[in-house]
Amino acid sequence: MPEKIKILIADDHQLIIEGILSYIKDIDNLDIETTNSCDDAYAKIKVALTDTPFQILFTDLSFDNANENSRIDSGENLIKTIKQEDIPIKVGVITGHSETNRVFNVIQNLNPNAYLLKGKCNTAELTFAIEKMLAGEVYYTHEIHQKLLKRALIDIQMDDVAIQILKELPKHPKISNLEGIITKDDGSLLKIRSIENKLAKLRTDLQANNNTDLVLKAKELGILD
Secondary structure, three states, rough: OOOOOEEEEEOOOHHHHHHHHHHHOOOOOEEEEEEOOOOHHHHHHHHHOOOOOOEEEEEEEOOOOOOOOOOOOHHHHHHHHHOOOOOOOOEEEEEEOOOOHHHHHHHHHHOOOEEOOOOOOHHHHHHHHHHHHOOOOOOOOOHHHHHHHHHHHHHOOOOOHHHHHHHHHOOOHHHHHHHHOEEOOOEOOOOHHHHHHHHHHHHHOOOOOOOHHHHHHEEEEEEEE
16 A cells, blocks of 8 residues: 555444554554544544545444434444545445344445454454455455345345245234235235245245244345335
8 A cells, every 4th residue: 555545433432443443553554533423524524525535434333322413323324424425435334233134235225345344354354455445346354245145145036926925924823824915926816835835945045944933034134124
């Protein structure tokens, strides 16, 4: 990294910030600032635009110190604001949130340049992530990448009938009650045998032990709200 790289780290826990700093303190040519507030992060980024802009922002997603006076109350809203205002800065997420649904939604809706996990990143990974981001590429830590691949495979396997069954399943105590509710593409009703076969395949695809577990897995993957 030949030129000075200006980085802002935003996290509501100072110990986390200190941990991240300990990982990148030996990386050459970094000019690092920190903050515990999304509002302050936004202000720093805006002010810096007139002189020496930040090139990279690393932010958590959740900020427990946000209150009713906070204009920007989460890292997600901070990223959203930056994207809406088209501020030229690379955004990386460093968070403890690894739930498939949360990860999928953040990456799909906010398109961060990097997604790393607290407690699992180190100097080598942060160095690599910074290099990737500056080169205009994205970097997702291995665990996050695997979750996205799994979700993509599940999406391929999901069709309208599967979604209907998953949505209706929690509403009915008996599988037989689904007959007369689930429809095929042509509008005809699905017979109970076909519904049971579809459920069996869904349990296999989502690695669910039973129908209750199936619904929980679907929610975890973000297929159901």
